[in-house]
Amino acid sequence: MHGRPRKPAKPEDESASAARAEALRALQSQFFSNHHNKVYTDEALQLSGRLIEQNPEFYTAWNYRKLVVQQNLDRCSESDPDALKSIIDQELRLVEIALRQNFKSYGAWHHRKWVLSKGHSVLDREMKLLKQFQLLDPRNFHAWNYRRFVAALLNRSDEEELEYTREMVENNFSNYSAWHNRSVLLSNLMKKKAEGFFPKAKVLNNEYEHVHDAIFTDPDDQSGWFYYTWLLDQTVKTDAPLLVSSWPAHGSSVILSRNRHSSDCSSSPFDSFRSDSGTVPLLIYFNQAVEGVNSSSITIESSFCTKDLIWKPVLQNNSQLSQVWVTHIKFPNAKSHSSEVYQLKVSVGPTQGIISASGFDYSHPTQFAFKVCVRPIETEPAEKQGEDIILWTDENFHAFQTQYQELHEVVPVDQQSVNDVHEPTASNWRAETIAKEIALFRELVSEINCKIGKLTLARLLTAHDVILSPCTSKMFHSDEVLQLYIDLIKLDPSHSQYYKDEHSLVFLQKVTSNRESLLRHCFSHKNLASSSIGNHICLRLNNLSLSRMGSVEKLLWVRMLDLSHNELHSIEGLEAMQLLSRLNLSNNKLGSFTALGPLKQLKLLQVLDISYNEIGAHSIDTTRYQCSTPLSHTEEASWNSEEIGTGGAGVKGYWEAFLIFKSMSLTQLVTLGNAISGENFKSFVVMFVPTLEWLDGDKLH
């Protein structure tokens, strides 16, 4: 069934197939006429049967039969079991004939399920039939699907079915379907904690041994690796969601000022925050997407009323599942001339409610606390006035280290004491298992040049680091992992993009894993001291060949970010950096405005540089097919067609740009050097981004 080359048709075959097509067409038109006229006679039924025998893929005929069968069944009284049986048997026979024609016929398999769901049939025969089909082709996934269906009807135990997958794998381990069914069954059994399938550690270790035989015997066969990936996932992932980080971080002090030109240099440059309205965002970041974050699942103790906060998922789509949640806390106005300090204590998950996508509760209630110092308003809010243009050139940046003494206070890395103890005993077996696997695959990779082996080793090493320190991700193995990905890029050029992405993620983990390495990327910008964002530090991750953004959970504090001169083709994840107000994405590989989607979530973003990307260079916007947030389905209906109508050709030509910029209040934008750039585009931007003060380096107004 597999690996058989197709032979070119001979002329006599072609004429035979033309004759068959002719016959089929005649049959088909008769059939359609019956169908349209609702002719449900026995004769008409037979005709549809003949049609199906010749072309089992003709699903209209199957549907027609369903109508007829249903009607016949309804007519048949329950008291006449023989009649019922003959109706059912006739259908089952037809399906068998059809499957003999083409055992991968979706319509036929579906029809059989439908018939069986009517009851009245003997299921034992189904197992025999399946046996025949799986003898013919043990990987036929239709048969496997059907087997699951029948097994459920027969109430066959998962254990029995698991044993069956073992037999199939022993006969030939190149069988994705068998391995896959095994993973499904084991998941069920482990979830139920069925006898012999608990603890998880024992079950998984047996499975590792099983799949090792396949992988080591023939590393070129993918089916074993496919199962291995599932096993690894089972080992690494924690069921219950965990809180990973927050802003403000635990133990930090935030200075809230409302002055536009506060030049209070004594305050920590990382945690000062300016807001005209006196609100401070509170961001929490989980290790997996959760739902149910609200003012009862998260409580805040403070001296003022923080009830009924609205928590919003930070997401591009409309799902209620998100890793990042944000709310805005409004602080009381400070009394004049003196600062007021507020203590806030946040409890995450004191009551049930936060639930992961796979249905696990947040089961480790955690608390964190921070201070907010509200500065008095020293001057009346000045009349809004223009800002200087922000230039991202190197001479405007100074290394950050030299200027401040209290460095140990500032970078909010690994401060998160909140999650110190999660399942310390359970993670032991995880770490041990992964360590054993690492040793095995190091040996394999040292012997043979095996791409998937290297990739697996890289994943294992990364997983090991994560398990040993789930929150801080101390990277013991990062250099080895990075080297593996570099090897892979050379070894397997057709998948180099994936390896580059992985390399970027690991590299960012490494950079953010400790204070020193992160500080090396922190700079202060010349005209930031007088700027309005209340934070003087720019994180520069430029010129690093990054193709993906990651480790965002460690960077929630960042206001100004330089990602220029990388290879970014996506900025997914950036939406979590809610405090971001200045962003340089120039000289990357962003291919469309859709790729900028995450920016719509950044309500504070004012300065954006997207120059020298590839926006407009690709006529087909592949982002929309790749990312999980297809724009067309999720766009809020916040814009009306009138706007587009009055915008004329501008909007029609640049509607993707329109959708992005519409929800932002940018004051400075650089779009030069993209395929889309030009006077038309510029005038479009000027019209639809009214807040803009600087465009492409020119002062507007």
Add this chain to the structure above:
Amino acid sequence: MSQLFDDRVPITPSTFDLIVIGTGLPGSVIAAAASTAGKAVLHLDTNQFYGGHFASLPLDDLFPFLNSHASPPSSSSTTTTTTTITGHDDYTALPLTRRLLYSDIETVTYAPQALAQHNPKRFYIDLSGPKVLFLADKATDLLWRSGVLPFLCFKGIEMKSIYDDIGELWNVPDSRVAIFKDKRLSLMEKNKLMRFFKLVWQHLEAATDEQGSEGNSESRKISDEDLESPFVDFLNRMELPHKIKSIILYAIAMVDYDQDNLEACKSILKTRDGIERLAVFYKSRLTNAPEAMIYPMYGHGNLSGVISRRAAVKGCVCAQRVPVAVLMDKDSGQYKGVRLASGQNLYSDQLVMDPTFKVPSLPISSPPDVIASPQVLTLYPEQDASIRAIQIGGSSAEVCPKGMFVVYFSVLCDDAKQGKMLLHDAMNALLKLALSGNPYDRTLDSEDAEVKPTLLWSMLYVQELSTDQQGYFLSTPMPDANLDYNDLIDSTAVGHTVDNFDDDGSDVDAPKGTE
């Protein structure tokens, strides 16, 4: 059609293209091939059964047959032939002397009562020792092409084991599935063994591609230099661990002699030949049958019978129980034909003879050897020569009553005493394993699977291995020590005859024996 020979009725015609004496496997194949090619063939046998030295005999016929072809100790049955020189023709009739192939026959009946419960006719013992067919080997191909396959039934060899240095039987990991299931190899050993197999398969595929004139296959092939080197050196260069090397050499390539000491080794296997042997295995597995090796039901003798009958169907004149003498031209000494005991002279251009007979001969000893396998294959790599054993269950292959098993052992030896000792050791070791409840339990003739196996009967003999040829008569090969028939078929020169088998009666020369 085959006829029961009646002295009184002369055979007609009296002139043939070819006369074949002996219905051993090679003789039968030659007779069938030549007949198929449209030649007039006379096929004679002095025995009343088919197969000659390749026969499968019932227990009670076994000893008399062996004895009649045995050297000194049993001098009772000497061949009585008389030289007749009849004056009224120009020929000399040379009586055939029987070659004494067997010696040191040693029969022991351990449990006469148990044996007595069964009809000795229900046993079929292969004279040729442990043999099997591989699904992709030449013998199977020959059977297929000659059209006799539908008349034969086979039993797959279910298990193949190697006797390892700690005295246990170990399933031979000879395929992808077997490696996957193996419990004794480490993961890296599995990886290495499988990689070696892949290397060989790739080489074989590249070789096939080349025939299809697709270029670029050179890189996937094993270099000629490697192919000419000893197989064991090649395995060493592949950095295969000792354990894996043993498996490949002795259990898959079925090497006869210990290859580790190349200077002392009597027969060094070249990489080319080693790969060739692996290829048969590989191709046998490709047939998708659950087993690579098969055993003919009712014993190997059945093959000769079926092929002889095939010859008859194709017009060959067959006669059995016919004593014959060879006719030579009185003056020139040229071969002319044969004379039957009835006195009838039959003429032919060529004569092919069973090795049972000789006219004058120089024995040349050739290096075949020992074998074993079906349900069990054993091997003692620490000796010079490997011992092979085959166990056939009576219930499946109809070679003995149900619940019993026949086990064949063989080893190559120069010295009868040493050879017997080795075989005794092997027998004892297997029996001991069986008694100690090893999973490979069903070893010797046991009455019942649940009962510990007991040895009922055994027979040991030495078969001489020699080939000779003389001017006008070609002697067919005698059973060799290989597990398969490949060498035998090659030396029967069936290269030619096999082609004739394709049954279109095309005009091809009569088969010739190669050296």
